[in-house]
Amino acid sequence: MEVETCIIKQTLLEYGLASGQKVNFNKSSISFSRNVDPIHQDLICSILEVQGTLDHERYLGIPSVIGRSKRKTFDYLKDYVWKRLHNWNAKKLSRAVFGLPKTCDEKHCRFLVGNGSSILAKTDPWLPNSILGLITSPLGTFYDNTRVNELMCPRELQWDRDLIADIFNRNDQE
Numbered sequence: 001m002e003v004e005t006c007i008i009k010q011t012l013l014e015y016g017l018a019s020g021q022k023v024n025f026n027k028s029s030i031s032f033s034r035n036v037d038p039i040h041q042d043l044i045c046s047i048l049e050v051q052g053t054l055d056h057e058r059y060l061g062i063p064s065v066i067g068r069s070k071r072k073t074f075d076y077l078k079d080y081v082w083k084r085l086h087n088w089n090a091k092k093l094s095r096a097v098f099g100l101p102k103t104c105d106e107k108h109c110r111f112l113v114g115n116g117s118s119i120l121a122k123t124d125p126w127l128p129n130s131i132l133g134l135i136t137s138p139l140g141t142f143y144d145n146t147r148v149n150e151l152m153c154p155r156e157l158q159w160d161r162d163l164i165a166d167i168f169n170r171n172d173q174e
Helices: 002-019 038-048 070-087 090-097 161-167
Strands: 102-104 109-111
Touching: 002 038
Parallel strands: none
Antiparallel strands: 102 109
């Protein structure tokens, strides 16, 4: 065990000389599985000149040790990113990404399309429930210049539900 540990230390030192990236042993730590005898742990730490640790810390926000349940290990990361996305200022985000004004209350956000005369239904981001605000329905070239206001009943400021049902898929209709 002592020989292998010395080889590891020598390899780390040679790597530092070759790459210019030296390992800072004062800031380094090592953790051991439960199967390693405490005497061997002390010996290895002594040779490598590092601290042994019992808690499995995080490095750059990621756990240093990943157990059998990778899903459980990384769920916190997914939750963290999800919370950060939802905490963004929706008003600024909508203008930056979509270029459209958006109103939000505590539970809902909706795009303000006005009368829809300046928004191309096929290519501009205007749908509130879509990830990017774009339609997902496969519309033909006939609809290339169709404006959102053409999907509304004239003078009523309501959607022409029959037309929308004819040309959009279920996701876009909602």
